[in-house]
Amino acid sequence: MNSFGYEIWLAMVTCFAAVFTQNILLTTFLGMCPFTSVSREVKTAAGLGGAVVFVMTCTTAINYWAYKLLIYLDLEFFRFILFIIIIAAFVQFVEMVIDRYSPKLYQSLGIFLPLITVNCAILGASLFMVIREYHFIQTIGYGFGAGLGWMLAILAMAGIRTRLNESRVPEGLRGPGITLIIAGLMALAFIGFTGVLS
Amino acid sequence: MTQLAPDKEIVINGLWKDNPIFRQVLGICSTLAVTNVVLNTAVMCTSLTLVTAASCLTVSLLRHWTPRNIRMMVQTLIIAFYVIIVDLILKAYWPEMSNQLGPYVGLIITNCIIMGRCEAFAGSNPPVSSFWDGLFSGLGYSLILLGISVMRELLGMGTVLGFAMPYFSNPDYWDKWIIMVMPPGAFFALACMIWLCRSIKPKEVKK
Numbered sequence: 562m563n564s565f566g567y568e569i570w571l572a573m574v575t576c577f578a579a580v581f582t583q584n585i586l587l588t589t590f591l592g593m594c595p596f597t598s599v600s601r602e603v604k605t606a607a608g609l610g611g612a613v614v615f616v617m618t619c620t621t622a623i624n625y626w627a628y629k630l631l632i633y634l635d636l637e638f639f640r641f642i643l644f645i646i647i648i649a650a651f652v653q654f655v656e657m658v659i660d661r662y663s664p665k666l667y668q669s670l671g672i673f674l675p676l677i678t679v680n681c682a683i684l685g686a687s688l689f690m691v692i693r694e695y696h697f698i699q700t701i702g703y704g705f706g707a708g709l710g711w712m713l714a715i716l717a718m719a720g721i722r723t724r725l726n727e728s729r730v731p732e733g734l735r736g737p738g739i740t741l742i743i744a745g746l747m748a749l750a751f752i753g754f755t756g757v758l759s
Numbered sequence: 760m761t762q763l764a765p766d767k768e769i770v771i772n773g774l775w776k777d778n779p780i781f782r783q784v785l786g787i788c789s790t791l792a793v794t795n796v797v798l799n800t801a802v803m804c805t806s807l808t809l810v811t812a813a814s815c816l817t818v819s820l821l822r823h824w825t826p827r828n829i830r831m832m833v834q835t836l837i838i839a840f841y842v843i844i845v846d847l848i849l850k851a852y853w854p855e856m857s858n859q860l861g862p863y864v865g866l867i868i869t870n871c872i873i874m875g876r877c878e879a880f881a882g883s884n885p886p887v888s889s890f891w892d893g894l895f896s897g898l899g900y901s902l903i904l905l906g907i908s909v910m911r912e913l914l915g916m917g918t919v920l921g922f923a924m925p926y927f928s929n930p931d932y933w934d935k936w937i938i939m940v941m942p943p944g945a946f947f948a949l950a951c952m953i954w955l956c957r958s959i960k961p962k963e964v965k966k
Contacts, residue, residue: 587942589792589942590791590792590942590945591792594871638843638846640865641839641842641846641865642836642839642840642843645868649832681866681869681870684865684866684868685869688862688865689862691862692862731954732957732958733953733954733955733957734950734957739950741946741950741953742946742950744946745943745944745945746943748943748946752941752942
């Protein structure tokens with residue numbers, strides 16, 4: 562197997578792992594805030610999920626090179642600020658581009674974009690990418706997979722919550738409480754994937 | 760006249776009435792993951808509380824000079840500045856802990872509580888009370904998370920802060936709930952905590 566093919570293979574494995582065995586939401590708890598507040602309807606959850614997949618893939622790729630530059634300059638401790646700025650700038654840029662060229666897409670996706678800047682999952686993905694020392698192609702696979710995993714989780718949650726409206730939940734557990742219990746059960750189900758990659 | 764002691768109302772609001780976790784369910788992302796061991800949680804919560812208090816103070820000091828439309832960016836930079844300090848201190852004096860916490864120290868930046876307090880309180884209040892507000896919000900948050908971590912470590916490993924507990928560490932009496940140390944345990948523990956706190960609340964109102 563040549564080295565490029567191997568890189569691609571690694572990226573695919575990383576992507577699969579990020580979706581299932583190391584789901585960014587269910588095993589590392591990142592992106593909980595929008596997860597509990599925006600998961601009431603399937604449609605909005607899908608919109609936000611799509612935006613997260615897109616932004617996460619692009620920002621981890623950009624941040625990969627930004628971090629390389631920081632290492633070169635010997636300024637690694639500066640990475641938090643740089644990552645945050647890149648994410649915020651990227652989101653703003655995408656928002657403007659979408660607004661200009663595709664108002665229709667802007668209406669369905671645009672309102673979610675500002676929310677994403679403060680989504681810890683996006684920054685978390687970049688930080689994990691640094692700590693786990695991924696290569697570039699692997700980074701893209703990871704960013705995409707992590708976003709996809711997050712989307713999967715929020716979609717499933719939104720689907721369950723629409724059913725939940727008809728069930729009787731104990732007083733104190735209503736709202737966030739029951740959401741967390743369901744998330745726990747989902748995390749339990751996802752543990753089942755752990756043995757798939759070894 | 761500026762008073763230096765914290766207002767009673769701020770203390771109660773931060774610790775209980777407006778408790779970030781079970782009232783607003785904010786900012787659990789960056790800290791929930793490290794609640795499987797009490798020590799890690801304690802370090803994480805201390806850093807978070809310090810960062811919250813310091814950034815509330817700074818945001819409040821700068822509130823007259825910050826243009827309204829870029830205040831989010833300014834706040835983020837202030838928070839990031841303090842987080843970097845905490846991260847560097849941990850790396851320098853306690854490298855093992857820094858390794859264990861991994862990316863979560865950096866993730867304090869995106870913790871919604873800090874941003875929320877800066878935006879809701881520090882932006883329009885004098886520095887001293889903002890500082891106390893940040894401090895007690897952070898403490899209220901730490902209280903719940905420490906509760907969760909004690910619950911998880913005790914049930915999952917039979918220890919608290921690494922010390923074996925009399926009943927729970929004895930395999931004859933207690934089967935360790937491994938699930939509590941794994942990610943789903945954190946969700947269940949937090950849900951139970953929210954349930955508990957929300958159930959206590961209405962009784963107080965009736966009094």
